Amino acid sequence: MSDQKQLTLKREWCKGCGICVAFCPTKVLIMDTDYKCTIDNIDACIKCGLCELRCPDYAIYLKEAEDGK
Ligand code: SF4
Ligand code: SF4
Numbered sequence: 001m002s003d004q005k006q007l008t009l010k011r012e013w014c015k016g017c018g019i020c021v022a023f024c025p026t027k028v029l030i031m032d033t034d035y036k037c038t039i040d041n042i043d044a045c046i047k048c049g050l051c052e053l054r055c056p057d058y059a060i061y062l063k064e065a066e067d068g069k
Contacts, residue, residue: 005062007045011036013059020051020060029060 007028016035026044029037029051037060039045052061 004065005047006065007039007042007047007051008061008063009037009039010059011038013057014055015057015059017056019054019056023050023054025050 014036016031016037018031018037020037021029021031025048026041026046028039028041028045030040032038047062049062055061
């Protein structure tokens with residue numbers, strides 16, 4: 001485990017259930033006007049992985065950053 005992980009969202013897989021928005025402890029995520037999850041405040045992400053754990057559609061996850069960015 002490293003903190004080089006990157007929050008990644010596949011909008012086309014999101015069915016708009018809102019679970020990740022509800023569970024994110026630092027309010028990184030919001031639902032947009034199309035009822036899709038949107039990353040609103042990436043700086044607040046503590047990379048806890050709760051959104052990944054709870055998303056039923058594998059639409060949001062932490063991925064290893066390839067270039068460390
Ligand atoms: S990893 Fe944690 S802090 Fe970051 S968006 Fe997901 S639930 Fe929120
Ligand atoms: S939990 Fe998954 S499907 Fe539900 S709003 Fe979040 S990204 Fe979309």
